[in-house]
Amino acid sequence: MPPLGRLHLITDTRPGRDPLAVLRAALPVARAELVVQVRVEDDATDRQAYELARRVVALCRPYGATCLVNDRLHVALAVDAAGGHVGAEDLPVRAARRVLGSTAVLGATAREPVSAAEAVAAGASYLGVGPCHLTGTKAGLPAPIGPAGVHAVAEAVEVPVIAIGGVTAASVPALRAAGAYGVAVVGALSGAPDPARAAAELLGALTC
């Protein structure tokens, strides 16, 4: 299996956003370093999630980019995505691994070392760790853990740690120094006036 990409773009399907336009801008810049996580609003139908994921898989393929599906693992299987991402309200990691199979990419959300190690023991191949910083993108999140929280998790596991929550190119150096392998973003790309340029800045900070 190729190494996990370092720049994770989570689709923004809020009203007025155009996740496929953002993806088309980021793909030629980040190529195989791009992991696209298809994440739809909770009230989206499975059919809507499937149609978006199907398009994302097709767009990613020529660039060697990776497509994952958030929460809805049956959609991941249906579109032949590389894997999925689960958190506390989704299938348990061990069950998700059974659904996706032994070779799939499987991400799990973690905030602290104990649950992080449990998720890895249960079959997670990477961890999404955060929220690192304040974000307006998702409501109801606990307090940010900052680079120190990322460091605590990164010390406890041997899988890639992907920092999430309020991440910008400016915050990447501190997160990398804390042990993050990569970052996952919504707003830093979806809300950027020039998503291609924003992708280049994030990638530059991740790979320098």
Ligand SMILES: Cc1ncc(COP(=O)(O)OP(=O)(O)O)c(N)n1
């Ligand atoms: C890379 C990454 N990390 C964390 C999350 C959050 O997942 P979860 O806690 O299940 O919350 P939702 O995204 O499902 O609302 C993520 N999606 N990706």
Ligand SMILES: Cc1ncsc1CCOP(=O)(O)O
């Ligand atoms: C889905 C999710 N889980 C924790 S923070 C977050 C949203 C991250 O969005 P942004 O990069 O805009 O802060």
Ligand SMILES: [Mg+2]
């Ligand atoms: Mg989830």
